[in-house]
Amino acid sequence: MPSYPPTFDDRVVALPSRAQFEAFLDEHRGALDGCLDGLTEEQARRSLVASRTTLLGLVKHATFVEKVWFDEAVTGRSRAEIGIPARSEDSFILADDDTIASVRHAHREACAASRRATSSLGLDDILHGHRRGPLPLRWVYLHVLRELAQHCGHADILREQLTNG
Numbered sequence: 107m108p109s110y111p112p113t114f115d116d117r118v119v120a121l122p123s124r125a126q127f128e129a130f131l132d133e134h135r136g137a138l139d140g141c142l143d144g145l146t147e148e149q150a151r152r153s154l155v156a157s158r159t160t161l162l163g164l165v166k167h168a169t170f171v172e173k174v175w176f177d178e179a180v181t182g183r184s185r186a187e188i189g190i191p192a193r194s195e196d197s198f199i200l201a202d203d204d205t206i207a208s209v210r211h212a213h214r215e216a217c218a219a220s221r222r223a224t225s226s227l228g229l230d231d232i233l234h235g236h237r238r239g240p241l242p243l244r245w246v247y248l249h250v251l252r253e254l255a256q257h258c259g260h261a262d263i264l265r266e267q268l269t270n271g
Contacts, residue, residue: 111133112129112133113126113129113130113133123229124228124229127229127244127247127248127251128221128247130251131247131250131251131254132217134251134254134255134258135168135213135217135254137254137258137261138164138165138168138213138254138257138258138261139165139210139213139214141161141164141165141258141261141262141264141265142161142162142165142206142209142210145161145206145265145268147205147206149161149268150162150206151163151200152268154264154267154268155264157198158195158198158199159198159260159264160198160200160264161261161264161265161268162200162204162206162209163198163199163200164198164257164260164261164264165209165210165213166197166198166200166204166209166212166213167194167197167198167257168213168216168254168257169197169209169212169213169216170190170191170194170197171197171250171253171254172213172216172217172219172220172250173185173188173190173216173219174190174194174236175220175236175246175249175250176216176219176220176223176224176246176250177219177220177223178235178236179233179234179235179236179241179246180223180224180227180233180235181223181235182234182235183235224243227243228243229242229243229244229247230242230243230244231243233246
């Protein structure tokens with residue numbers, strides 16, 4: 107029998123739309139965080155492709171994504187105020203003191219802050235803080251889910267190369 111993700115559970119299927127969005131977001135947040143399970147610091151930082159993409163860098167970038175879409179877009183604070191890079195591509199850059207533990211901690215904190223920032227919003231509420239312009243929370247959820255799914259795929263491939271299986 108195939109193994110299905112938790113979002114296939116009948117209880118999730120029966121939930122209202124917003125709760126379904128949040129279940130899928132949390133599933134992908136957890137999957138990306140889990141890509142670092144059991145790796146050494148060297149493995150997590152190892153570059154296996156021509157871009158800056160590493161497993162540790164993917165999780166660091168996911169933290170950036172959370173802060174752009176659930177802090178900047180919700181509050182209107184600038185990226186400088188939030189303490190994140192101005193450009194998305196710079197969010198993959200690892201500092202010397204970035205570790206699996208520190209990057210995971212930052213990612214988990216960002217995800218918790220995202221949940222708090224959107225807890226009182228409805229799916230059709232408009233977020234005005236992103237530089238692209240006003241967007242409904244529903245669109246932001248879908249965009250972040252798309253981005254997380256894409257990066258989970260990248261992480262699966264990189265992890266397979268690192269662990270040979």
